[in-house]
Amino acid sequence: MTGLQIHMHHFGLSVPDLDASIAWYTETLDFELDFTYDIATLSARAAFLRHGNLRVELFEVAGAVPSPDTVQDLRVHGLKHVAMAVGDITATRDILRRRGVEFLADPAQVPGSGGDQYAFIRDNNGILIELFEMHTT
Structure with missing residues (x-):
């Protein structure tokens, strides 16, 4: 099967x-x-x-x-963000910053992942988007 x-x-x-x-x-x-x-x-x-x-x-x-404030929205079940895979999170951050995108924090490593990295941005409506770089060996 x-x-x-x-x-x-x-x-x-x-x-x-x-x-x-x-x-x-x-x-x-x-x-x-x-x-x-x-x-x-x-x-x-x-x-x-x-x-x-x-x-x-x-x-x-x-x-x-609009959706409620992001922190309060975590108290409501349902989709909270979308994640998009990127090849190089640092290069992606640099390009998007030049395009006026504000990052909520610098890229960080996913605990226990072996090197995966993530960062969050918001679109023009405030929707949370995660950028995700998978660690390759």
Whole structure:
């Protein structure tokens, strides 16, 4: 019997301004716009963006409200951040800083990982994004 064949296809983010978020993800993280569409039943506009095999789906829904403060949000079950793999976290940090991205802290090693490193940034809406470099031997 073969196990399930599962891999990440995309993650979805609710944003207050679809056009501003498309601009941020394309200009800052080098995503490319695949397509946009409307969801009439939700009064929503949406877009799929791609960076290699990684995709993000952005939703602008009329009347949506922001998430609570990040620290308080940890007290509510559900998705808390998205993580994107990078080849060199230091080089990625340097590029993104030149593009105006503020890091919440310098890259740090994941305890017990053997050398994996991570750092956190926020997108133009304050959504938490983890950048993750896997240690190679």
